[in-house]
Amino acid sequence: MHIELTEMLRCPERHEEGYLVMSTGEMLGRMVRSGTLGCPICQREFPIVKGIAHFSGKGKGETGNVQDDRATIPVSRFPFPAVEAASLQALLDLSGPGGYVLLLGSAARHAVGLAALIGGVHFVGVNAPDDVEELPVLSLLACETMIPLRQTVVRAAVVGPDRLGPEWLAEARRVLLPGRRLVVESEQIAAPAGLARLVLGHGLFVGERR
């Protein structure tokens, strides 16, 4: 993960947001390949292994009884995104450099296409498929209980068809900046509170955070 993303992260435990503390091991440019993220509030530690920050798994303060529902989540068999990057860029109202864009679940596959259209944006893939690899423009985080980002830090979000549960949609809305857009790769969803529907069709839901 990109070292500057550290200040956007939060601990997945249900306490106040706080900030995480990074201890770096191996670096590759600005990307942290190995290291540890620590929470000063609950003392939990999260390893960064092969570039991926892991927020699930046992640690201090966790009971180990958290439900692991990975086995029940349908995995997309389609290796390429159904929606084109240019359409996605327009729907997300993404123009101009800077900031962070959340790609949840298999939506991480859009990072390469979107990065080719808009420079200077950093993508954050949360629970990306195993075959999606870290890039200088893409940080990867893994967490089965929440999106481990602070609230209102991303300028756009894309939710993949493997993360349509209401808890994930509410999380995507939580991290989105007010007035910014979220695209869900499905029409069969219930929009979370605080998200205005802009478009529904062609297999997509587009909403804007109020």
Ligand SMILES: [Zn+2]
């Ligand atoms: Zn914590």
